[in-house]
Amino acid sequence: MLCCNRTNSSQLTFVLTGIPGLETARVWLAILFTCVYMVALAGNCTILFVIGTDPSLHEPMYCFLSMLAITDLGLSLSTMPTVMDVFWANYREISFDACFAQSYFVHSFSFMESSVLLAMAFDRYVAICYPLRYSSILTSARIAKIGLAALCRCLLGVLPSLFLLRRLPFCRSHVLSHSYCLHQDVIKLACADITFNSMYALAVAVLIVVLDLLLIFASYILIAKAVMSIASPSERLKVLNNCLSHILAVLVLYIPMVGLSVVHRFGKHVSPLVHVLMANIYLLVPPVLNPIIYSVKTKQIRRGVLRLLTPRRIFSP
Known part of the structure; x- marks a missing residue:
């Protein structure tokens, strides 16, 4: 028989591996992950502080950037407790309920990041294609509705897959x-038919991630058409430069996300180390790089960060 002893989910405990083959380097990995998390937390908190304390940045573009920073914070904080336990304390057990909750937040924040990037693509499309109507289209009320719709879309979209997961029996390796x-x-690890679970999870990923990516691509096609109608090459370059930060943020999220999905679904013979490294890159790189990208490429954010880190007398008249 495939399963003979089914474990009650309320009593079930999973064991987290960490990074296979690098057990002897656990302390060094703990230091590395701690530094990465601190950079992610500090960077995104700085972005939020700069935008929140500068009235000139209370514009649609920076509202969406604030949403992105909050999402990155949530993504970092959702994985940090178990990662720190594994590498600092060598504590590897996690209860089913805790695992259920962590999985929910990890996937919800991942999809939320995709939705926010789509909203930011819409912001760039309106700013470039309809500059005179920008403030009337992206009002505060409409931005709030976009943010709420993105949040509900991701939280409610992920929820059924995890309830379906909770109903499965687990009697194999934990x-x-x-x-x-x-x-x-x-x-x-489930010892039951998981076809429906897998199909639902795939459908959610397609309807959120793939759809978002296609819409972002479509928005940039329209932006490119608008840019090509600008006569001055210098103006074209200036407009495209305004989109560069967003394009980099899209690449930082989607390249690891697509890579991880491909490895999980088709990389059965790939080394477990590759799976683990891809998963860590997917969840840690965007929260670390997004604040750096926007601090370097966005003049207003860069000035705000410098003002925060530099004595005030340097900026005084």
Whole structure:
């Protein structure tokens, strides 16, 4: 029989692996991950502080950037407790309920980041294609509705897949291959038919991530058409430069996300180390790089960060 002893989910405990093959370097990995998390937390908190304290930045573009920073903070904080436990304390057990909650927040914030990037693409499209109507289209009320719609879309979209996961019996190995819980990692340990679960998870990923990516691509096609109608090459370059930060943020999120999905679904013979490294890159790189990208490429944010870090007398007249 495939399963003979089914474990009650309320009593079930999973074991987190960490990074296979690098157990002897646990302390060095702990230092590395701590530094990465601190950079992510400090960078996104700085972005929020700069935008919140500068009235000139209370514009649609920076409202969406604030949403992105909040999402990155949530993504970092959702994985940090178990990662720190694994590498600092060598504590690898996690209860089913805690794993369920962590998986929910990890996937919700991941999809939320995709939705926010789509909203930012819409912001760039309106700013470039309809500059005279920008403030009337992206009002405060409409921005709030966009943010609320993105939040509900992701939170409610992920919820059914995790309830479906909760109903499955687990009687095989309880060892997970990461230092935090991922839906696609947990579901492999179930000793029941997971076809419906997998199909639903795939449908949600397509309807959120793939759809968002296609709409972002479509928005840039329209932006490119508008830019080509500008006669001055210098003006074209200036307009495109305003989109560069967003394009980099899109690449930083989607390249690791697509890579992780491909490895999980088709990389059965790939080394477990590759799976783990891809998963950590996918969740840690965007929160770290997004604040750096926007601080370097956005003049107003850069000035705000410099003003925060530099004595005031340097900026005084």
